[in-house]
Amino acid sequence: MAFFRKLRDRMFKSSSKLDQGLEALIEDGADETPEVAPAAQPVPEPVAQPAPAAAPAPKVGILGRLTGADNSPRRTLDDDMLEELEDLLVASDMGVETAQRVAANIAQSHLGQRVSQTQIKELLAREITRIMEGVARPLPIYPKKPQVVLVVGVNGSGKTTTIGKLASQFKAAGKNVVIAAGDTFRAAAVEQLQVWGQRANVPVLTAPEGSDPASLAFEAMTKAEAEGADLLMIDTAGRLQNRSDLMEELAKIVRVIRKKDPDAPHNTLLVLDATTGQNAVTQVEIFKQIADVSGLVMTKLDGTARGGVLVALADKFGLPIHAIGVGEQIDDLDAFDPEDFAKALVGLE
Ligand SMILES: Nc1nc2c(ncn2[C@@H]2O[C@H](COP(=O)(O)OP(=O)(O)OP(=O)(O)O)[C@@H](O)[C@H]2O)c(=O)[nH]1
Structure with missing residues (x-):
């Protein structure tokens, strides 16, 4: 966990660039009347562990807190948004093919749905984790000496x-x-x-x-x-x-x-x-x-x-x-x- 904090704090240039880009992506194209999402609205599965207590909460209004929903800006995930998302990923050096694959996978499960900034980040993190899971391996140690x-x-x-x-x-x-x-x-x-x-x-x-x-x-x-x-x-x-x-x-x-x-x-x-x-x-x-x-x-x-x-x-x-x-x-x-x-x-x- 200590290394994650270090990683997160020090990767600020990558994350702030994507962060700001995603914020603009949702806010600039946000649906006009950001109604309170009904509690039953489908929400993407959480990516991983529940967020630590210290994590800044997404912007949740009083009504949102009462109903368990949030009223942060949302944008409908359509072709335009997907294209902008792809451009953002390419700008973070993910490469065109990988950016397209990541965006396509997100589209497959969420096209037409209204997503918030936190949700799009969680969806992205889930796709990136999926790509990288198979390659995360510590240096193997063999019995062979040396x-x-x-x-x-x-x-x-x-x-x-x-x-x-x-x-x-x-x-x-x-x-x-x-x-x-x-x-x-x-x-x-x-x-x-x-x-x-x-x-x-x-x-x-x-x-x-x-x-x-x-x-x-x-x-x-x-x-x-x-x-x-x-x-x-x-x-x-x-x-x-x-x-x-x-x-x-x-x-x-x-x-x-x-x-x-x-x-x-x-x-x-x-x-x-x-x-x-x-x-x-x-x-x-x-x-x-x-x-x-x-x-x-x-x-x-x-x-x-x-x-x-x-x-x-x-x-x-x-x-x-x-x-x-x-x-x-x-x-x-x-x-x-x-x-x-x-x-x-x-x-x-
Ligand atoms: N910020 C930062 N600097 C690093 C990191 N790893 C290495 N450096 C710095 O990068 C510079 C080059 O590192 P070296 O380990 O000398 O690189 P090298 O590949 O052995 O270099 P050559 O022998 O010249 O090919 C040094 O100033 C390191 O301190 C890192 O993870 N972060």
């Missing part, structure tokens, strides 16, 4: 930070973790990883600057095996998905790791920066081809209006989403919870 986790992504997406946060969490859970600094090109990257290693109390294996990252990965596997480590997390240099030379280097790292253990890497995590919006879709496509990505981590969901891209990724690729990051601190990463995410995205308490 379990090799290769971490890939474009420059600055948050790989090093994510490794630090994950290493700290696994260490706290009693796992014996080793980190390998596979970005052998940038001394600053190695230093940054060493700082994270100290914070997490986890050893960081390094190689001389400029040496072959594939050899470092191989040596790290040997050392992790000798030390009986449970998990070996290998950081890699950031690479743009359109740099074929760097992508080939990544493919080589994977080939060399497989010489040591044909089943490794057991997980290949693609770390994505939420602020890149739709570009994340291309990143997944290309990294999947090169490095056989097994799961995603999305960082920087704090302070971006583009969080909807995670829904598009779930819908398009169905890859597990292991964790999300909402800040730079060690405890700003947590398992992905689809319902919490959906509520935070649409601005529901």
Whole structure:
């Protein structure tokens, strides 16, 4: 619950954008005489848990309170409203196809009904949760020792930070973790990883600057095996998905790791920066081809209006989403919870 509050508070740009858009969507097109809805009027099923006591109540008039109905503005869900809804979802980076699917599903159950702002948010959250439920999976832990986790992504997406946060969490859970600094090109990257290693109390294996990252990965596997480590997390240099030379280097790292253990890497995590919006879709496509990505981590969901891209990724690729990051601190990463995410995205308490 604590992480949900953090997520909701920090995803303010995404949610406030959708929030304001939904408010305008209902208010601008509200039916002229917002009569009090009779208690028997069909109301969409609640999305999830009952709202916490502190949640701000929807605008409910005295009569509404007495009758159990509310008299907040309502708009009839028609084709025009659906089109506006779709545009709002596209603007939150959900992608055209996913936005259309979400709107179509809402139409299927509620076309022609008069809906309030809270109801449309609840319907949206329900659809988003449904899309994302199948992909919410924490990083699987196998009995294999060492379990090799290769971490890939474009420059600055948050790989090093994510490794630090994950290493700290696994260490706290009693796992014996080793980190390998596979970005052998940038001394600053190695230093940054060493700082994270100290914070997490986890050893960081390094190689001389400029040496072959594939050899470092191989040596790290040997050392992790000798030390009986449970998990070996290998950081890699950031690479743009359109740099074929760097992508080939990544493919080589994977080939060399497989010489040591044909089943490794057991997980290949693609770390994505939420602020890149739709570009994340291309990143997944290309990294999947090169490095056989097994799961995603999305960082920087704090302070971006583009969080909807995670829904598009779930819908398009169905890859597990292991964790999300909402800040730079060690405890700003947590398992992905689809319902919490959906509520935070649409601005529901
Ligand atoms: N706001 C915010 N910042 C983050 C998050 N995750 C990482 N960062 C910041 O993003 C910046 C880049 O993070 P790194 O972990 O260095 O990224 P990287 O992918 O290892 O970078 P390269 O090695 O250069 O490719 C750092 O300033 C991090 O503190 C997050 O969830 N939220």
